[in-house]
Amino acid sequence: MTKANPNLIAVGDNCLDAYLNKGFLAVGGNALNVAVQWRRHGLNARYFGALGADAEADIMLAAIEEAGLDRRDVEIRPGASAVTLLTDDAGERRFLLESLGVGEDYVPSDDRYAALRQADWVHLGTNSSATLVRRLVADGVPFSIDVSTRHFDLSLEGVPLVFASGPDDPAEPVEPLIARFRAAGARHVVVTCGKRGSFYDDGAGTVEAGSVPVAVVDTCGAGDSFIATFITARFFSDLPGKAALDRAAERASQTCTHLGGFPQPVRAIPQWLLAKYDAVIRSTQRAGT
Template sequence: MKAATVGDNCMDVYLSRQESYPGGNPVNVAVYLKRLGADASYIGWVGTDDYGGQMRRALRDKGIDVSHLHQQEGQTAVTYVELIGSDRQFGDYHEGVMEHFRLTEADLRFIEGHALVHAGIWGHAEPYFPRFKEKGLITSFDFSDKLHHDLTRQLPAFMDYAFFSYTQDDAYIRSYLKETHALGARVAVATLGENGSLAYDGERYFRREAEAVTVVDTMGAGDSFIAGFLYGIMNGLPLTQCLEQGTRSAAQTITYFGAW
């Protein structure tokens, strides 16, 4: 089963270390899915600068299909990052060529050759999800911590798996996941940082605690969880085991520096 990830990419630039790492939710999810054993493709835009070349090389080296990673005149997206202890703090973000991202008909047909498609809230891919759903793809979307964004009301009707970032298991997030399911999502999932994860499938809630590991850098933890969860879905596992796969994947990612 093949997975396509679509939309935003960026170079995560650690100013204090003068180092840069490829990132962005769809990019990270593709790499983590490949790490788990899935075939993964990434569809997006990079600029004509050095960062664009670095992004393409890094993804190709990880075995990601980049045949629909397009180079556009301009700058690759950049996020400036600082580490406070082991926790990353995002600074300025420059969207670069991704500001005007769109999919061509050839891109859409390529994506439709996959079983699953995933995108995130910053990736400008949301207009295409009604078509993906109509074509029968498994659809997944990361809304991050933007629980009040307009898309959280508009997109669940076209989502099999809707992901959110929150802080704890409380009445608010349980009600929120239940409402997201009522809007059309097959399963609504919240990652809760050190407090684990929570999912709702319309009948019951599923809770999973985080694994205790030595944290080096939290960059990519949520994306890694999503990849682990989706890999479980791609292999027909029940939700409890999908949450377990996501938790294990995230725990691995936070034990080293950078997303991957």
């Protein structure tokens, strides 16, 4: 269908990324990045997720508000906010710690779930709740889910659209992976394969598109930009599959040209955060990672 300004909601993961070797913080997470990308392009977007009652949440909420999203859509729950410690080498990231915090297996409150049922499209980020997936399927909500970090951990029966990572080696066929997702019950499947490009299967056939070469600053969030763009291009602008892949690849390449999953002020890592994770940092240094 064609719809100029659909009601879009991204649900799930957020994180505070601390780039230890570069000394700065970036706010991100698959679901949050998708919502921000929608908002940056003038779309009616919301983000539902959870944060702890801590100083990390203060940084996250400020960035969420700066991006044009409503901080009141974010739930504050007992526990810790998600934090990732990583290093970056020429745009390639190495993760030292991924703490999912209170956002792990997040299921929105009843009032927020009611909003999901009215949405034109919902996107679920990585590490999504199996319970939430089944509820959305049962209620007939149009939605997608990113399963890049765990392809078949969740039941995909009846899921309208699955995004997944695939092999970047051209010699390795993508079709068997797509077939597995289809056999698992996914109706539409998008597989992204880095520089190799991307593939889309709608049940009637598979199309593919190349990537867009660019001078990489940071790959963080490129896949999320791809997801946000593909959804709107394919399902709300009625672009054919190949054209939707091409547009998504272009937006993903643009994201690689700046730090973080979306343009944001560079924040220095505060000393209190380094002190909080001092034991983790020291242990990884001793291990030579």
